[in-house]
Amino acid sequence: MRAVRQGRKIDSGSDRAPVGELSRPVLERLAICHQLAVRAGEEGAENMSSAQMANLLNVDETLVRKDMATVGIAGKPRVGYPTGQIIKRLEEVLGLSEYTDAVLIGCGSLGSALLRYPGFSKYGLRIAAAFDADYNKVNQRVGDYTILPMEKCRSVIDTFAVEVAVLAVPAAVAQETADWLVARGIRAIWNFSPIHLRVPADVVVRNENLALGLAELIHHLKRKGAKD
Amino acid sequence: MRAVRQGRKIDSGSDRAPVGELSRPVLERLAICHQLAVRAGEEGAENMSSAQMANLLNVDETLVRKDMATVGIAGKPRVGYPTGQIIKRLEEVLGLSEYTDAVLIGCGSLGSALLRYPGFSKYGLRIAAAFDADYNKVNQRVGDYTILPMEKCRSVIDTFAVEVAVLAVPAAVAQETADWLVARGIRAIWNFSPIHLRVPADVVVRNENLALGLAELIHHLKRKGAKD
DNA sequence: ATCATATCGTGAAAATAATCACGAATGGGA
DNA sequence: TCCCATTCGTGATTATTTTCACGATATGAT
Numbered sequence: 001m002r003a004v005r006q007g008r009k010i011d012s013g014s015d016r017a018p019v020g021e022l023s024r025p026v027l028e029r030l031a032i033c034h035q036l037a038v039r040a041g042e043e044g045a046e047n048m049s050s051a052q053m054a055n056l057l058n059v060d061e062t063l064v065r066k067d068m069a070t071v072g073i074a075g076k077p078r079v080g081y082p083t084g085q086i087i088k089r090l091e092e093v094l095g096l097s098e099y100t101d102a103v104l105i106g107c108g109s110l111g112s113a114l115l116r117y118p119g120f121s122k123y124g125l126r127i128a129a130a131f132d133a134d135y136n137k138v139n140q141r142v143g144d145y146t147i148l149p150m151e152k153c154r155s156v157i158d159t160f161a162v163e164v165a166v167l168a169v170p171a172a173v174a175q176e177t178a179d180w181l182v183a184r185g186i187r188a189i190w191n192f193s194p195i196h197l198r199v200p201a202d203v204v205v206r207n208e209n210l211a212l213g214l215a216e217l218i219h220h221l222k223r224k225g226a227k228d
Numbered sequence: 229m230r231a232v233r234q235g236r237k238i239d240s241g242s243d244r245a246p247v248g249e250l251s252r253p254v255l256e257r258l259a260i261c262h263q264l265a266v267r268a269g270e271e272g273a274e275n276m277s278s279a280q281m282a283n284l285l286n287v288d289e290t291l292v293r294k295d296m297a298t299v300g301i302a303g304k305p306r307v308g309y310p311t312g313q314i315i316k317r318l319e320e321v322l323g324l325s326e327y328t329d330a331v332l333i334g335c336g337s338l339g340s341a342l343l344r345y346p347g348f349s350k351y352g353l354r355i356a357a358a359f360d361a362d363y364n365k366v367n368q369r370v371g372d373y374t375i376l377p378m379e380k381c382r383s384v385i386d387t388f389a390v391e392v393a394v395l396a397v398p399a400a401v402a403q404e405t406a407d408w409l410v411a412r413g414i415r416a417i418w419n420f421s422p423i424h425l426r427v428p429a430d431v432v433v434r435n436e437n438l439a440l441g442l443a444e445l446i447h448h449l450k451r452k453g454a455k456d
Numbered sequence: 457a458t459c460a461t462a463t464c465g466t467g468a469a470a471a472t473a474a475t476c477a478c479g480a481a482t483g484g485g486a
Numbered sequence: 487t488c489c490c491a492t493t494c495g496t497g498a499t500t501a502t503t504t505t506c507a508c509g510a511t512a513t514g515a516t
Contacts, residue, residue, distance in 0.1 A: 021451055024444070025503070031440040032424050039423070049463065056424060060505050065464065077463045077512045095446035096439075109371075113341030119422055123439045124446070143337075163449065188449040190441065194347055195267070196260050196284060206445040210436070211324075211351045212259040213418065216252070217434040218323035218352070221391065221416040223249055253473070277493065288475050293494065305482045305493045 019071055019093055029057055029067050030090055037086035049080035096124045101162045102190075105177060106169035107132040107140075107147050110192055114168060116143040127166070129156045133173075154184055163187040171195045178205075247299055247321055257285055257295050258318055265314040277308035324352040329390045330418075333405060334397035335360040335368075335375050338420055342396060344371040355394070357384045361401075382412055391415040399423045406433075 022030070033053055040048050050068070054061035068074075068081055071093045075081040091097040104111060104127050114120070115130055130145045131153045132138060138149045148156070156162065165186045169177050174193035181189065188204040191197050194211050250258070261281055268276050278296070282289035296302075296309055299321045303309040319325040332339060332355050342348070343358055358373045359381045360366060366377045376384070384390065393414045397405050402421035409417065416432040419425050425433050 022447060023502080027444050027447060028440060031437065031443045035422065035424055035437075035439070051463080056426060061463090062466090062506075063504060066466085066504090069465070075464055077465090077510080078461075078514085079512075080463070093447075094443035095450055096443060100446055100449075109341045109344035113337045116337035117438070119438060120442070123442050125442055164445070188445055190445050194263065196263055198284060204445060204448040206441050206448075208436075208438070208441050209259065209263075210345070210347055211263070212256060213434050213436050214348070214351050214353055215259045215262075215322035215324060216255050217392070217416050217418050217432060218328055219250065219255060219321070220432040220434075221328075222323055251472080279493080289493090290476075290496090291474060294474090294496085297495070303494055305480075305495090306484085306491080307482075308493070 022070070022093075026067055026070060027094075029059070029064070030071065031094060032057055033064070033067065033086060034090040034094065034096075037083045037090070041083040041087060045083055047076075047080035047082050048086065050075065052080070091124075099124055099126045100164055101126050101128045101160050102164035102166055103128055103153060103156060103162050103186075104130040104145075104166040104168065105132075105150075105153070105181070106167065107137050107142055108168065108170070111166075111168035112142045114166060114192070115145050125164070125166075128160045128162055129153075133169075157184050157186065164190065166190045166192070167197075168192045250298070250321075254295055254298060255322075257287070257292070258299065259322060260285060261292070261295070261314060262318040262322065262324075265311045265318070269311040269315060273311055275304075275308035275310055276314065278303065280308070319352075327352055327354045328392055329354050329356045329388050330392035330394055331356055331381060331384060331390050331414075332358040332373075332394040332396065333360075333378075333381070333409070334395065335365050335370055336396065336398070339394075339396035340370045342394060342420070343373050353392070353394075356388045356390055357381075361397075385412050385414065392418065394418045394420070395425075396420045 036053055036056055037048060050061040050064040054064045057064065065075070068086075071089055073081055073085055073089050102125055104115060107115065107130055111130070111132075115127065120127065127145065129148055129152075130142065131148050131150050133150050135149065137147050140147050163186060165181045165188070167174060167178060167181070167189050171193050174191070174195040175197060178189055178191070178197045178199060182199055182203050187202070189197065189199065189206070191205055191207045192210075194209060196207060196209075197205050199205055264281055264284055265276060278289040278292040282292045285292065293303070296314075299317055301309055301313055301317050316325075330353055332343060335343065335358055339358070339360075343355065348355065355373065357376055357380075358370065359376050359378050361378050363377065365375050368375050391414060393409045393416070395402060395406060395409070395417050399421050402419070402423040403425060406417055406419070406425045406427060410427055410431055415430070417425065417427065417434070419433055419435045420438075422437060422439050424435060424437075427433055
């Protein structure tokens with residue numbers, strides 16, 4: 001049996017300085033470094049140099065060294081940084097090493113895909129239950145989950161002390177759903193609706209805005225095309 | 229019947245200065261401003277002030293004014309910026325006003341969800357066809373599409389002069405699939421695999437890295453929780 | 457054992473991004 | 487009509503992020 005309580009350190013003895021607030025660029029690079037290290041490890045590499053990582057990240061190698069220093073990963077001259085330590089330490093820092101419980105709201109096509117997405121559990125997110133306001137969807141099975149009616153959401157949040165919600169509802173009801181969740185104790189929202197949510201200052205929102213990604217991609221494509 | 233050729237301006241007479249390279253932060257804010265303006269417009273607002281947008285974006289209002297200036301949107305003192313013009317101009321700048329053709333590779337749960345996602349066409353991306361290497365999936369219908377075998381991908385790319393690919397294949401084959409696509413003329417990849425792709429310098433990649441988003445969300449949640 | 461070289465670590469400098477401060481313009485009310 | 491409050495526009499300043507420059511250190515070859 002496994003502890004369910006999220007957000008608690010499972011003191012494993014190797015905790016280092018808790019690392020202060022990390023800025024977005026740093027966090028982004030660290031997450032990518034984690035992936036790179038995992039891949040390198042799978043390919044048998046014991047170490048990675050800052051130059052290797054920097055090359056893949058398209059930044060100066062100094063910056064990678066600074067990032068490593070920020071989270072307390074030490075390298076060795078002429079060798080690099082040990083992949084094992086990169087992976088382990090970054091999983092601590094990025095919060096990937098402990099499970100976090102979440103509820104998923106909205107089981108349309110995107111929500112259903114997220115429910116089936118194996119990556120979540122790999123990255124430490126455990127969907128406690130999935131909900132939909134549409135009674136036609138309630139009781140349907142999606143992957144390992146049975147869709148529950150919104151009425152039951154409150155008790156699940158309370159029972160598991162869930163603080164994170166994955167929001168995949170239509171744009172039209174995204175804001176009101178977010179308000180409802182916040183009122184019921186949700187402290188962090190991973191928002192997949194194409195709406196910029198307005199929440200109290202003590203609630204964290206990450207907008208996974210596909211429109212934005214698309215805009216950025218197309219903008220760059222056009223720029224490149226124009227250039228050559 | 230509709231023109232199919234993508235990437236061509238449908239000269240509508242209102243083209244302004246083509247706007248140089250926009251940095252990522254600017255692009256991000258503009259995309260959000262677009263959404264805000266759409267919502268405000270739906271609620272009947274003729275204008276938005278920089279202060280309103282800044283408040284929703286959590287930045288200084290000056291910055292919003294600078295962004296507007298960057299893309300050539302003018303406001304009026306005491307009134308603000310006309311929502312209609314914000315929407316129209318930003319759709320031009322962000323490339324949302326003309327259709328761009330794309331192929332979608334990988335029709336697993338995420339790929340299928342993307343195929344069904346109505347937001348794409350709203351934001352100017354037209355999926356020409358969807359492909360999967362798994363013959364069990366070929367000929368299945370997903371939304372409005374029939375999954376095609378990878379063998380047919382090349383001819384679709386050539387026929388429609390497709391430059392954009394949406395990549396939703398498993399991590400293990402993401403890199404090789406990307407290489408294959410690039411070799412066949414794809415110039416931009418919207419990557420949903422949890423892998424940092426390596427591509428030639430003249431190819432644009434946008435990594436829609438869910439693990440990264442999750443890491444950022446959880447990191448901030450922990451920070452907040454520790455603070456109060 | 458010593459040297460040459462690759463790579464880390466870090467303070468200084470440069471580049472980029474965001475905010476501040478304030479003048480200019482506009483619409484509404486006395 | 488003229489003033490006042492509001493909001494835009496933008497140069498100067500500050501903060502943040504990235505790169506540069508260079509000394510320190512460990513490994514492998516002679």
